[in-house]
Amino acid sequence: MKTNAYIIRKADISDLERLTEIYNQAIDANYCTCDTKHFTPHERLPWYEEHQDERCPIFVCVHDEDAIGYSYISSYRSGRGALSEVGEISYYVDFCYHGFGIAKRLIEHTLQAAKGSGYKNLLAILLDCNRESISLLKKYKFEEWGVLPKVAKLGEKYHSHLYYGLKL
Numbered sequence: 584m585k586t587n588a589y590i591i592r593k594a595d596i597s598d599l600e601r602l603t604e605i606y607n608q609a610i611d612a613n614y615c616t617c618d619t620k621h622f623t624p625h626e627r628l629p630w631y632e633e634h635q636d637e638r639c640p641i642f643v644c645v646h647d648e649d650a651i652g653y654s655y656i657s658s659y660r661s662g663r664g665a666l667s668e669v670g671e672i673s674y675y676v677d678f679c680y681h682g683f684g685i686a687k688r689l690i691e692h693t694l695q696a697a698k699g700s701g702y703k704n705l706l707a708i709l710l711d712c713n714r715e716s717i718s719l720l721k722k723y724k725f726e727e728w729g730v731l732p733k734v735a736k737l738g739e740k741y742h743s744h745l746y747y748g749l750k751l
Contacts, residue, residue, distance in 0.1 A: 588646070589644055589645070589646050589651075589685065589688060590644070590645045590646075591642050591643070591644050591645075591688060591689065591692045592642065592643060592645065593640055593641065593642060593643070594631075594634075594640075594641035594642065594643040594650075594653060596631065598641075598643050598650050598653075599624045599627060599628065599631050600624045601649070601650040602627070602631075602641070602643065602650060602653050602675075603622055603623065603624045603627045604677075605650070605651075605652065605653065605675050605676070605677050606618075606622065606627070606675055607621045607622060608675075608677065608678050609675050610622075612678070613737050613738065614710055614712040614713050614737070614742075615675070615709075615710070615713055615716075616710075617710070617735050617737075617744070619737070633657075634655050634656075634657070637700065638656065638658070638670070638700045638701070638702075639655065639656050639657055639658055639670075640655065640656060640696060641653055641654075641655040642654050642655065642689060642692055642693060642696070644676075644685050644688060644689055646680070651676065651677045651679075651680045651685060652674065652675060652676035652677060652680060652685040652686065652689055653674065653675060653689070654672065654673065654674035654675075654689035654690065654692065654693045655672075655673055655674075655693070656670045656671065656672060656693060656696065656697055656700070656702070656705075657670065657671040657673065658670065658671075659671050659706055668701065668702055668703040668704060669702065669703070669704045669705075669706060670697050670700075670702040670704070670705050670706070671705070671706045671707070671708060672690070672693050672694075672697070672705050672706070672707050673707070674686055674689045674690060674693070676689070681715075686716075686719055687719065690719070690720075690723055691723075694723065694749075694751070697751060698751050702751055703750065703751055704748060704749070704750055704751065705725075705748065705749045705751060706728070706746055706747065706748050706749075707720050707725055707746075707747040707748075707749075708744065708745070708746055708747075709744075709745055709747070710735055710737075710742045710743070710744065710745070711730075711742050711743040711744075711745055712737075712742050717745070717747070720747050723749065724749055725747040725748060725749045726747065726748060726749070727745060727746070727747055728746045728747060728748035729745070729746035730743050730744070730745055730746070731743060731744040731745075731746075
């Protein structure tokens, strides 16, 4: 039976194939990530394993037993003690589910998890051409904290790498 329920839970290894598919969609979009080549689930395994720490979880949004989006927290400059209270938020949603509030749900869930894990600052690092994400982050009071001008080359065009931040 189909439902309208969306469930957010911690990802497990059985989600890795689907999470990789969603990430590969973002690569194909050519404005969501600086990666330019597809990954296999096997190639994404180290990323998955890095996010099994309680402070760096992966959350998956599930609808009718299908993973339709995910978010995660990464350590910012891992191993540097002075930055231990800074995390990085990332999120990706299957393009078939854009416009349904999935990214909003994932961001809200991830913000609460970050606060509960002792983060004091959260960064989102994105490309200047990702206007939808910039607009969404601003709704959650993220502000532009830094710019690396025209450093990312996608195709023949250069884009700036933006750092948006939020004090938790």
